[in-house]
Amino acid sequence: MDTPEQINDQTHEDGQGVFSTAVSEENLERARRRSTYVDFSDRLVAVRDHRYRRPKLDPDIIIKSKAAEHLIKGKEAVEKFQYEKAVLCFSKAIYLQPEQTELYVSLGEAYIQLCDFQSAADSYNRASFLDPGAFDARLSFIYYMQAQCLFDRGLFLEALHMFGKAADLKPEAAGAFRIRSLACLTAAGQHGDCLKELDRVISEGPSAELYVFRARVHKAMNQTACCLRDVRSALELDPECREARAMQQHLMEASEDNRQQAVIRMLSGHLQEALCLINVALESNPENGQLYLFRGTLYRRLKEFISAIEDLVQAAELCEPKEEERKESSSVLKEVQLQCFSRGLYDEALLLLNKAIKEDRNMGGLYLNRGDCFFRQADWCYALLDYQQAEEMLSPNEPALRLRLAVIHSTLGSFCFHDWYFQDAADMFSLAIMYNPTASPYYEYRSKALRRIQNLKGAREDLIRLLILDPDNEEIPPMMMNLFPGSTAAQVLSSTKGQLLRDELTETIRVWESSSDPEKSLEESLSSLTVSGESPEGEALSLSEAAQELSLCVSRKDLQNAARALLQQVAAEPQVEPVSCNFIVLFN
Structure with missing residues (x-):
């Protein structure tokens, strides 16, 4: 007979066989514990999310x-x-x-x-x-x-x-x-x-x-x-x-003020300042005939006769001419032909000279005067042609002509020298020396030109002549070092060659000066050679003035062509032994 325990075990075994999905008590207990843990964790997460949650905003x-x-x-x-x-x-x-x-x-x-x-x-x-x-x-x-x-x-x-x-x-x-x-x-x-x-x-x-x-x-x-x-x-x-x-009123007042100032300047003898002031006055009031009359008077006192005539005519057109204006115009017309040349009106003088030469081509003084006009206007080639024409008509020893030719030839030589045409430069200086053997710079620059073409003998001779004429020349020491190294000026001058050149130069200058006194003859020649044949009131052109006026304002090409043409002409003529001389116009 089965016991109750056996019956329970058997029942339990039969139940497992019938309900295969049945869970054991142990598993149920384990599931209960796990469910309790999950619920607690979910509550913690829920609390945390609620704590950090904020409302959503639009940026x-x-x-x-x-x-x-x-x-x-x-x-x-x-x-x-x-x-x-x-x-x-x-x-x-x-x-x-x-x-x-x-x-x-x-x-x-x-x-x-x-x-x-x-x-x-x-x-x-x-x-x-x-x-x-x-x-x-x-x-x-x-x-x-x-x-x-x-x-x-x-x-x-x-x-x-x-x-x-x-x-x-x-x-x-x-x-x-x-x-x-x-x-x-x-x-x-x-x-x-x-x-x-x-x-x-x-x-x-x-x-x-x-x-x-x-x-x-x-x-x-x-x-x-x-x-x-x-x-x-x-x-x-x-x-x-x-x-x-x-x-307009301001311009009129300025014109009157300038006229009054011009009157004061004229009365005090400052004619150029007065002329400037009256010009300013005319710009402000160009229809005032009295201003033109005043300026015409100034031009007459300044010996600017052509401008004076123009202003007097303008004054007559703007207002009724008075006796004073007629007298002033007559006086100016009488003086203009005598004074335009001597007072620097070279264009007007050229017109008169051309007319005079056309009427009488046998007066050498007219060519000399016209050459002076070209000379003052820096037309060297035309000046040289007129001087050569005058040389054919005047005395060969005319100092006024010789000094002009010397200056022009020295200028041509300076251009040739600076353009490295040293042989042409030496020839030009030789021609300048022929017309004026007393100018020491001619020898200096001819010596430099000869040394550049390896003519050391001629260069040394010109240096000795320079020592004789101008022993204080600043260019002598470097030239001595090149041409007479180791020698002093005294040794060179005391040598046989030095004595010989001194005697030769002295004789050449004596002959040149014996013809006439250069400065005196120059002034007399210029005072006698006028367009009208009468003596002008102004000073004559002196040698120093001629040298000063000979500014190098013509192109080098034209001067080179003129120099070569002149050299060809000289080569065709009998050669004259040149004597060294000084260069009046310094080329720096």
């Missing part, structure tokens, strides 16, 4: 809110005249919302209050980029204010650029901006450009104001005649123009 709303806050603060700062703070607030707002046009406008207005027109223009340019054409008028005003500030600071070209920008943005006010631009050009000293623009504007539509403006520009350029012309044009368009009337 755009935050940025707009902050930008609006900065904008409000900026406007409040503007109301309190705190423009620096306003600029800072508006700038922060623009950083947050760069697409808002209002912010740039507010920032630009704040910059205007601070007189920072460049920053204001930048702000409005950004606003115009966002809203094209809406702020052109305001931007034009900013450019105008900026240009005016630059003008006041003396930055005229920068101001000119700003006025141009303002005119582009506001075409209806371009005329006013154009006048401002012209003022900038005038203040910048660009009067030429200003006049060109004024000429164009006046050609489009002349007005009295524009003529007055151009008159002022001409006055700034010291163009008094043009200034007076524009003043008259302005008065023709508007006879009641006050500015033109004031400028």
Whole structure:
């Protein structure tokens, strides 16, 4: 018989066989414990998530809110005249919302209050980029204010650029901006450009104001005649123009002041100053015949007879000639033919001389005088031809002619020397020495030219002649080192060759001087060789004056051609043994 325990075990085994999914007590207990742990963990996670959970916000709303806050603060700062703070607030707002046009406008207005027109223009340019054409008028005003500030600071070209920008943005006010631009050009000293623009504007539509403006520009350029012309044009368009009337009155007063000053200068003997003053007076009042009469009198006292005649004729045309004017004109006409040559009127003298030579070709003095005119005008070739023609007609020992030929040949030689035509230079100096053997620089430069062509014998002989004529010449020491190394000047002069050259040079100079006294004969020749055959009142051309007037103002090419032509002519003639001489016109 089975016991109860056996029956329970059997039942339990049968139950397992029937309910295969049954869970044991042990597993159930384990499941209960696990469920309790999971519920507790879920509650912990839930508490943690609730603790760190915040409400969800929109970033755009935050940025707009902050930008609006900065904008409000900026406007409040503007109301309190705190423009620096306003600029800072508006700038922060623009950083947050760069697409808002209002912010740039507010920032630009704040910059205007601070007189920072460049920053204001930048702000409005950004606003115009966002809203094209809406702020052109305001931007034009900013450019105008900026240009005016630059003008006041003396930055005229920068101001000119700003006025141009303002005119582009506001075409209806371009005329006013154009006048401002012209003022900038005038203040910048660009009067030429200003006049060109004024000429164009006046050609489009002349007005009295524009003529007055151009008159002022001409006055700034010291163009008094043009200034007076524009003043008259302005008065023709508007006879009641006050500015033109004031400028005309000012010119008349300036003319009278200059005339009075000229009278004072003339009475004190300062004729040139008086002439300058009366010229200025005539520019301001060119229709005053008395001024021309006064200037004609000055020209007569200055021996400028042609100009005197022209002014007297002009005075007669402008006003009724008086007895004084007739006498003055008659006196001038009597003197002009005698004085124009001796007083430097070379063009007029050439006209008279050409006419005289055409009537009488056998007077050598006429050729000499005409050569002097060419000489004073630096026409060396024509002067040389006339001197050679005079040489054929006058005495061969005429000192006035010989000194002129010496100076011209020395000048040709100097050009040849500087252009490295040393043989031609030596020949030119030899011809100069032939006409004047007493000039020591001729020997110096011929010696240098001969040394360059390796003619050491001739170079040494010319150096000895230079030692005899001018022992204190500064060029002697370096030349001694090259031509007589190791020897002193005393040793060279005491040598046999030195004694021989001294005797030769002394005899040559004695023969040259025995013909006549060069300086005296030169003055007498010039005083006798006049166009009219009468003695002039002025001084004659001396040797020193001739040397001084012989300025090297002709091209080297022309002088080289003249030198070669002269050398060819000399080569065809019998050669004369040249004697060394000094170079009057120094070539540095």
